[in-house]
Amino acid sequence: NAGVTQTPKFQVLKTGQSMTLQCAQDMNHNSMYWYRQDPGMGLRLIYYSASEGTTDKGEVPNGYNVSRLNKREFSLRLESAAPSQTSVYFCASSTGGDSNQPQHFGDGTRLSIL
Protein backbone atom coordinates (compact mmCIF):
# COMPACT_ATOMS: atom_id res chain seq x y z
CA ASN A 1 0.00 0.00 0.00
CA ALA A 2 2.48 2.61 -1.22
CA GLY A 3 0.23 5.72 -1.42
CA VAL A 4 2.38 8.61 -2.66
CA THR A 5 5.99 7.77 -3.56
CA GLN A 6 8.67 10.41 -4.05
CA THR A 7 12.14 9.93 -5.47
CA PRO A 8 14.82 10.70 -4.58
CA LYS A 9 14.65 11.11 -0.79
CA PHE A 10 17.80 13.23 -0.63
CA GLN A 11 19.77 15.19 -3.19
CA VAL A 12 22.61 17.69 -3.21
CA LEU A 13 23.04 19.93 -6.24
CA LYS A 14 25.38 22.67 -7.27
CA THR A 15 24.03 26.07 -8.25
CA GLY A 16 22.95 26.03 -11.87
CA GLN A 17 22.40 22.29 -12.14
CA SER A 18 19.04 20.92 -13.19
CA MET A 19 17.03 18.17 -11.61
CA THR A 20 13.63 16.49 -11.75
CA LEU A 21 11.81 15.29 -8.66
CA GLN A 22 9.51 12.35 -9.31
CA CYS A 23 6.17 11.62 -7.71
CA ALA A 24 3.75 8.75 -8.26
CA GLN A 25 0.50 7.81 -6.53
CA ASP A 26 -1.39 4.55 -6.64
CA MET A 27 -4.70 5.73 -5.16
CA ASN A 28 -6.32 6.63 -8.50
CA HIS A 29 -6.46 10.25 -7.39
CA ASN A 30 -7.30 12.96 -9.90
CA SER A 31 -5.40 15.86 -8.33
CA MET A 32 -1.73 16.15 -7.49
CA TYR A 33 0.34 18.88 -5.84
CA TRP A 34 3.89 19.99 -5.16
CA TYR A 35 4.78 21.89 -1.98
CA ARG A 36 7.95 23.17 -0.44
CA GLN A 37 8.53 23.34 3.29
CA ASP A 38 10.90 25.88 4.76
CA PRO A 39 11.62 26.44 8.47
CA GLY A 40 8.95 28.50 10.20
CA MET A 41 6.85 28.87 7.05
CA GLY A 42 4.73 25.77 6.87
CA LEU A 43 4.09 24.31 3.43
CA ARG A 44 3.67 26.47 0.37
CA LEU A 45 2.10 25.32 -2.86
CA ILE A 46 4.39 25.43 -5.89
CA TYR A 47 2.22 23.90 -8.62
CA TYR A 48 -0.79 21.67 -8.78
CA SER A 49 -2.59 19.53 -11.31
CA ALA A 50 -6.35 19.40 -10.86
CA SER A 51 -6.65 16.53 -13.29
CA GLU A 52 -4.62 14.67 -15.89
CA GLY A 53 -3.57 17.07 -18.63
CA THR A 54 -3.83 20.27 -16.59
CA THR A 55 -1.36 22.16 -14.43
CA ASP A 56 -1.58 25.48 -12.62
CA LYS A 57 0.68 27.75 -10.63
CA GLY A 58 0.46 27.87 -6.88
CA GLU A 59 1.87 30.37 -4.43
CA VAL A 60 5.60 30.07 -5.27
CA PRO A 61 6.04 28.79 -8.87
CA ASN A 62 9.09 30.81 -9.95
CA GLY A 63 12.08 28.68 -10.87
CA TYR A 64 10.05 25.49 -11.27
CA ASN A 65 8.24 23.58 -13.99
CA VAL A 66 5.94 20.59 -13.73
CA SER A 67 4.68 17.79 -15.91
CA ARG A 68 1.62 15.64 -15.32
CA LEU A 69 2.90 12.63 -17.20
CA ASN A 70 -0.24 10.58 -16.67
CA LYS A 71 -2.84 10.15 -13.96
CA ARG A 72 -0.31 8.53 -11.61
CA GLU A 73 2.76 10.69 -12.08
CA PHE A 74 3.53 14.36 -11.46
CA SER A 75 7.11 15.59 -11.75
CA LEU A 76 8.75 18.83 -10.60
CA ARG A 77 11.74 20.22 -12.47
CA LEU A 78 14.34 22.74 -11.39
CA GLU A 79 15.96 24.02 -14.59
CA SER A 80 18.76 26.01 -12.97
CA ALA A 81 18.95 25.36 -9.24
CA ALA A 82 19.56 28.24 -6.85
CA PRO A 83 20.49 28.16 -3.15
CA SER A 84 17.09 29.70 -2.35
CA GLN A 85 15.51 26.46 -3.57
CA THR A 86 17.11 24.49 -0.75
CA SER A 87 14.08 23.02 0.95
CA VAL A 88 12.07 19.90 1.66
CA TYR A 89 9.70 19.14 -1.20
CA PHE A 90 6.45 17.26 -0.72
CA CYS A 91 4.19 15.76 -3.31
CA ALA A 92 0.54 15.17 -2.46
CA SER A 93 -2.56 13.81 -4.10
CA SER A 94 -6.29 13.93 -3.48
CA THR A 95 -9.48 12.57 -4.96
CA GLY A 96 -10.24 15.89 -6.59
CA GLY A 97 -9.04 19.39 -5.97
CA ASP A 98 -12.55 20.72 -5.79
CA SER A 99 -13.59 18.28 -3.12
CA ASN A 100 -13.19 18.35 0.62
CA GLN A 101 -11.16 15.18 0.71
CA PRO A 102 -7.77 15.42 2.43
CA GLN A 103 -4.53 15.47 0.55
CA HIS A 104 -2.21 12.54 1.11
CA PHE A 105 1.50 13.30 1.20
CA GLY A 106 4.65 11.53 0.20
CA ASP A 107 7.62 11.28 2.57
CA GLY A 108 9.37 14.28 1.07
CA THR A 109 12.60 15.02 -0.79
CA ARG A 110 15.33 16.91 1.04
CA LEU A 111 17.11 19.06 -1.52
CA SER A 112 20.26 21.05 -0.79
CA ILE A 113 21.74 23.44 -3.31
CA LEU A 114 25.30 24.59 -2.75
Next chain:
Amino acid sequence: AQKVTQAQTEISVVEKEDVTLDCVYETRDTTYYLFWYKQPPSGELVFLIRRNSFDEQNEISGRYSWNFQKSTSSFNFTITASQVVDSAVYFCALKEDSSYKLIFGSGTRLLVRP
Protein backbone atom coordinates in the same frame (compact mmCIF):
# COMPACT_ATOMS: atom_id res chain seq x y z
CA ALA B 1 -7.75 36.54 1.51
CA GLN B 2 -7.31 33.17 3.09
CA LYS B 3 -4.88 32.76 5.94
CA VAL B 4 -4.11 30.36 8.77
CA THR B 5 -2.36 31.49 11.93
CA GLN B 6 -0.75 29.20 14.46
CA ALA B 7 0.60 31.66 16.99
CA GLN B 8 2.31 29.05 19.15
CA THR B 9 5.65 28.32 17.57
CA GLU B 10 6.73 25.76 20.14
CA ILE B 11 5.12 24.15 23.19
CA SER B 12 6.85 21.99 25.76
CA VAL B 13 4.90 19.86 28.24
CA VAL B 14 5.59 17.00 30.58
CA GLU B 15 4.08 13.64 29.77
CA LYS B 16 0.45 13.19 30.89
CA GLU B 17 -0.27 16.91 30.74
CA ASP B 18 -3.10 18.14 28.53
CA VAL B 19 -2.12 20.53 25.75
CA THR B 20 -4.10 22.68 23.32
CA LEU B 21 -2.78 23.82 19.96
CA ASP B 22 -4.42 26.95 18.62
CA CYS B 23 -5.46 27.62 15.05
CA VAL B 24 -7.13 30.78 13.76
CA TYR B 25 -8.19 31.13 10.16
CA GLU B 26 -9.40 33.82 7.79
CA THR B 27 -11.62 33.28 4.80
CA ARG B 28 -14.37 35.05 2.90
CA ASP B 29 -15.96 31.86 1.66
CA THR B 30 -19.02 30.52 3.44
CA THR B 31 -18.04 26.96 2.56
CA TYR B 32 -14.58 25.82 3.55
CA TYR B 33 -12.72 22.92 5.11
CA LEU B 34 -10.23 22.78 7.94
CA PHE B 35 -7.58 20.14 8.46
CA TRP B 36 -4.97 19.10 10.99
CA TYR B 37 -1.81 17.27 9.98
CA LYS B 38 0.94 15.80 12.15
CA GLN B 39 4.60 15.76 11.12
CA PRO B 40 6.62 13.49 13.41
CA PRO B 41 10.43 13.71 13.57
CA SER B 42 10.65 11.20 10.72
CA GLY B 43 9.28 13.94 8.45
CA GLU B 44 6.16 12.54 6.82
CA LEU B 45 2.83 14.37 6.99
CA VAL B 46 -0.02 12.45 8.54
CA PHE B 47 -3.64 13.52 8.09
CA LEU B 48 -5.51 13.72 11.41
CA ILE B 49 -8.91 15.31 10.82
CA ARG B 50 -11.10 17.29 8.40
CA ARG B 51 -13.91 19.62 9.40
CA ASN B 52 -16.53 21.23 7.13
CA SER B 53 -17.60 24.80 7.77
CA PHE B 54 -21.23 23.83 8.11
CA ASP B 55 -20.53 21.26 10.83
CA GLU B 56 -19.52 22.84 14.12
CA GLN B 57 -19.84 19.69 16.13
CA ASN B 58 -16.73 19.00 18.12
CA GLU B 59 -14.98 15.72 17.64
CA ILE B 60 -13.12 13.34 19.90
CA SER B 61 -10.87 10.52 18.81
CA GLY B 62 -9.19 8.77 21.69
CA ARG B 63 -6.91 11.29 23.39
CA TYR B 64 -7.42 13.82 20.58
CA SER B 65 -10.23 16.34 20.42
CA TRP B 66 -11.01 19.28 18.20
CA ASN B 67 -12.98 22.41 19.02
CA PHE B 68 -14.36 24.25 15.97
CA GLN B 69 -15.87 27.69 16.64
CA LYS B 70 -16.97 29.75 13.65
CA SER B 71 -17.73 32.75 15.87
CA THR B 72 -14.03 33.11 16.66
CA SER B 73 -12.71 31.52 13.42
CA SER B 74 -10.82 28.96 15.44
CA PHE B 75 -10.18 25.26 15.11
CA ASN B 76 -8.19 24.20 18.16
CA PHE B 77 -6.69 20.81 18.82
CA THR B 78 -6.35 19.30 22.30
CA ILE B 79 -4.29 16.30 23.28
CA THR B 80 -5.31 14.80 26.62
CA ALA B 81 -2.75 12.99 28.74
CA SER B 82 0.06 13.68 26.28
CA GLN B 83 2.66 11.04 25.49
CA VAL B 84 6.21 11.25 24.23
CA VAL B 85 5.03 9.84 20.89
CA ASP B 86 2.90 12.95 20.44
CA SER B 87 6.07 14.99 19.95
CA ALA B 88 5.80 16.40 16.45
CA VAL B 89 5.03 19.49 14.44
CA TYR B 90 1.30 19.99 13.99
CA PHE B 91 -0.12 21.93 11.06
CA CYS B 92 -3.54 23.44 10.69
CA ALA B 93 -4.74 24.02 7.11
CA LEU B 94 -7.64 25.66 5.30
CA LYS B 95 -9.22 24.93 1.93
CA GLU B 96 -11.92 27.13 0.48
CA ASP B 97 -14.58 25.35 -1.52
CA SER B 98 -13.91 27.66 -4.46
CA SER B 99 -10.17 26.90 -4.54
CA TYR B 100 -7.87 23.98 -5.17
CA LYS B 101 -5.31 25.35 -2.75
CA LEU B 102 -4.64 24.09 0.74
CA ILE B 103 -3.27 26.90 2.89
CA PHE B 104 -1.11 25.83 5.80
CA GLY B 105 -0.29 27.58 9.04
CA SER B 106 3.35 27.80 10.03
CA GLY B 107 3.00 24.88 12.43
CA THR B 108 3.37 24.32 16.16
CA ARG B 109 6.22 22.17 17.41
CA LEU B 110 5.10 20.09 20.38
CA LEU B 111 7.69 18.54 22.65
CA VAL B 112 6.43 16.07 25.24
CA ARG B 113 9.09 15.36 27.85
CA PRO B 114 9.10 12.13 29.87
